[in-house]
Amino acid sequence: MARAPVVAALSAVLAIAAAAPARAATAEGLARGELLFHIGGCTNCHTAKDGPLLAGGDPLETPFGKFWAPNITPDPETGVGRWSEDDFLRAMRFGKAPDGSAYYPAFPYTSYARMSDPDLRALWAYLQTIPPVRREDRPHELSFPYNLRWGLHLWQWAFHDPTPLQPDPSKSEAWNRGAYLVEGPGHCAECHTPRTFWGALDHSRAYAGGRLGKEVIPNITSDPAKGIGKWSTNDLLGLLVIGIKPDGDFVGGDMAKVVRNGTAKLPESDREAIAEYLRSLPPR
Numbered sequence: 001m002a003r004a005p006v007v008a009a010l011s012a013v014l015a016i017a018a019a020a021p022a023r024a025a026t027a028e029g030l031a032r033g034e035l036l037f038h039i040g041g042c043t044n045c046h047t048a049k050d051g052p053l054l055a056g057g058d059p060l061e062t063p064f065g066k067f068w069a070p071n072i073t074p075d076p077e078t079g080v081g082r083w084s085e086d087d088f089l090r091a092m093r094f095g096k097a098p099d100g101s102a103y104y105p106a107f108p109y110t111s112y113a114r115m116s117d118p119d120l121r122a123l124w125a126y127l128q129t130i131p132p133v134r135r136e137d138r139p140h141e142l143s144f145p146y147n148l149r150w151g152l153h154l155w156q157w158a159f160h161d162p163t164p165l166q167p168d169p170s171k172s173e174a175w176n177r178g179a180y181l182v183e184g185p186g187h188c189a190e191c192h193t194p195r196t197f198w199g200a201l202d203h204s205r206a207y208a209g210g211r212l213g214k215e216v217i218p219n220i221t222s223d224p225a226k227g228i229g230k231w232s233t234n235d236l237l238g239l240l241v242i243g244i245k246p247d248g249d250f251v252g253g254d255m256a257k258v259v260r261n262g263t264a265k266l267p268e269s270d271r272e273a274i275a276e277y278l279r280s281l282p283p284r
């Protein structure tokens with residue numbers, strides 16, 4: 001048989017396979033996407049107080065100026081309704097917009113990039129189930145030179161690592177699950193790890209806390225004096241379910257949202273995994 005018809009037949013088969021809805025959203029996939037949406041805290045930044053879900057947030061105050069998290073509902077005009085799944089993966093892993101421009105790390109893609117491709121796809125599928133809302137984005141209000149978006153390409157080149165988190169085979173399954181939730185979707189380091197002069201996470205002081213704008217961020221390493229080394233697993237679970245601290249106080253501010261919209265909505269096994277990972281963070 002001549003080679004050309006074989007190739008033609010093969011490409012036809014491939015074309016049909018590609019056109020079929022290869023990854024039709026299954027109930028299981030959607031449930032996984034929903035869990036990632038919660039622990040990812042998307043609503044904390046992308047939903048304004050009493051505003052429609054994910055249609056744009058309240059301003060995020062930073063030392064560089066005000067960021068307004070955009071509308072990420074499936075609305076085709078003002079949201080991400082025209083995006084492909086690949087556009088979404090590029091945004092979450094590489095911090096690049098469909099037009100190639102770079103995102104500010106105020107969008108914590110620096111952590112989301114630790115997520116696996118299948119998880120990013122599950123999250124994208126779940127986002128399709130959010131009602132589309134027409135609401136224009138507001139431009140960020142940043143001071144010079146931070147208002148120059150092109151500078152971010154350089155920043156990403158210098159500081160952004162887009163590789164998904166690799167499991168550590170020497171550790172337990174729960175530890176690995178906890179590491180994934182904390183380092184990836186949970187983006188806990190984005191607040192709890194101090195930053196360098198360049199605004200990149202200072203991994204040599206991972207989870208040592210510090211200041212973030214006006215908020216004082218606690219040290220959550222296993223250091224018994226500075227961190228949470230004296231907390232029991234139950235203390236940590238109490239915090240992750242209802243935000244209560246061992247001294248009976250409740251967390252406030254941004255952490256209250258992380259708990260209410262995020263860790264409180266996880267299955268208990270995931271909170272236990274997070275607790276196990278946190279308790280293993282080297283003291284700093």
Ligand code: HEC
Binds near residue numbers: 103
């Ligand atoms: C800490 C605040 C914060 C959190 C949490 C957050 N985002 Fe964002 N997000 C932003 C900001 C700010 C931008 C705008 C970045 C820019 O303009 O460079 C953004 C931009 C985006 C964009 C690009 C939209 C566009 O129109 O170009 C997508 C997609 C996105 N976020 C998805 C998500 C998802 C999904 C989650 C949850 C897993 C999430 N974000 C969590 C702050 C946040």
Ligand code: HEC
Binds near residue numbers: 182218253
């Ligand atoms: C948006 C910023 C932000 C993110 C993201 C964040 N935290 Fe926090 N966290 C805080 C702040 C602020 C506090 C202090 C709250 C208070 O005491 O009122 C805090 C407090 C805590 C505490 C209590 C520590 C103490 O000594 O009181 C723990 C434990 C904690 N966070 C764990 C986590 C974990 C785990 C994650 C990721 C799932 C996370 N945080 C994500 C801002 C954040």
